[in-house]
Amino acid sequence: MFHPQSEWLEILKPNFKLLPLKERLLCGLGALLGLSLSSLISLWILGDINAWYIAPMGASSVLLFAVPASPLAQPWNMVIGNTIAGIIGVTCALYIPNLTEAFSVAVALSIILMMSTDSLHPPSGAVAITAVLGGEAVSELGYLFIFYPVLLNSLLLLLVAMMFNRLTGKQYPHKAQLNLRSQDPTPTQKVTIQPQDIHHVLEHQTELLDISEYDLQKIILEAQYQANARMQDENVQEWRCEDIMTHDVITLQQDDDIQLALDKFKQVNLMSLPVVNAEQQLVGTLALYEVVEWFKHATDVRMSWQHQVKHIMNRKVVTVKPHQSIADLVPYFVERSFNYIPVVEQQQLVGIISRADMIAAMNQRLIWLRSKTTES
Structure with missing residues (x-):
């Protein structure tokens, strides 16, 4: 009743x-x-x-x-x-x-x-x-x-x-940023609703919102419409490296002490990091296992002079260009199990694409294909 x-x-x-x-x-x-x-x-x-x-x-x-x-x-x-x-x-x-x-x-x-x-x-x-x-x-x-x-x-x-x-397990003060490793959006945000989409919707709000669950659902829904319009313009099928790469890259300097490099690995919880010189040019990569191997032989007198990142880094690095299609990256992530690929332009490190970025992009590609199948 x-x-x-x-x-x-x-x-x-x-x-x-x-x-x-x-x-x-x-x-x-x-x-x-x-x-x-x-x-x-x-x-x-x-x-x-x-x-x-x-x-x-x-x-x-x-x-x-x-x-x-x-x-x-x-x-x-x-x-x-x-x-x-x-x-x-x-x-x-x-x-x-x-x-x-x-x-x-x-x-x-x-x-x-x-x-x-x-x-x-x-x-x-x-x-x-x-x-x-x-x-x-x-x-x-x-x-x-x-x-x-x-x-x-x-x-x-x-x-x-x-x-x-x-x-009691609550975060206070409250951190607004989702991606704790970088200033860039998270991998999922890069291919769905980005912070600027939500900002676009908020600009048209005439009320100051102390966010409730309903308000958040409404904002996300409207932001999704904005994101869909943006994605139609960009065309998901033709994504390039610059569309999904992280611009705010965590790097090591080639002249850094290896002990300092280990501290940074602990801090960011990553298995490998790109190495740059003073001009921010990519000169190599350093994996955590290479640091561990160095520490195993640190007491060897013959190795005493090798105390900087440049002495143990890998100088042969696979790179891609910003305008290159992300389809070119699939073999490296699938067949060679890369964790990330640096994006370089005129020898400058301008970004990085991780395996998580590629998974998020491929997932969005599947969603796009399903929507096209439904429409037809």
Whole structure:
């Protein structure tokens, strides 16, 4: 049986994912610890707790512990947003006698300046109001109110949030970049929805979105339309090396010490890296196993002079050009098990194509072929 009232309730409810009970309890525990510890540390440092300031910190704790991935919950937003609101709130309290006018103007100006500095933090609105309505206690502090309790409590709560979220397996502060090895898009992004496609859609949004699951699905769907139009122009059948290569290449310098090279291998977790000279010209490649072999003979007096990358690197390197078809690369990845192939133009290393890039491109080629078969 259809119930009209239930439909209205669904319209009014937000489209947020309901977390499991364990996660909800952890969010509450985080807020409990954050507020308790920051208040107790304030008491220990300064000898008192301003109870009227719990409201803004309580609002911040909702963001920091319940939705730490939100753009509004990031450290920049909390520290800068609260500082801006504190300055404006104190100024309005000092120069606007009417309290209603003072806190209204304070919140309005805080919103404008926070949005202008990309530091929007909703609890900062409460900071601005607290600065106006805090009474004699805030008046006596004046602009010191910005340092205590605003900045002190903000930093303390932020520190607890960082530690608690890390301990519970959540990434905070939130990293926006998906590809941790390079500034380039991930292999999948290169052949489907790229960051610029999502940016194109966001440019046409007139609202500031604190992303929910529904908002994200809508943006991705519209970005897919944009990506499809781009792919039709590029023609998937004629992809060239420059279309899928990574521009931000991790390299070794030929004069690097081998110990330094080993540290870089550990850092990036790769089995082989290209080697360049001071002019960024490709001069060889170095595999991790070659470094391991060198360490096996490091005590040999005859090998003591060989301590730089150029002494043990492989100088015979298979390369491709940017305008070359990716079809030319298939034999190297399939028959010779290459992990990557450098892309060179006028002796300069301009990019690199990995096996993952090729797999993503071939997968997209299969999707394209299926769509053409369906259309026919």
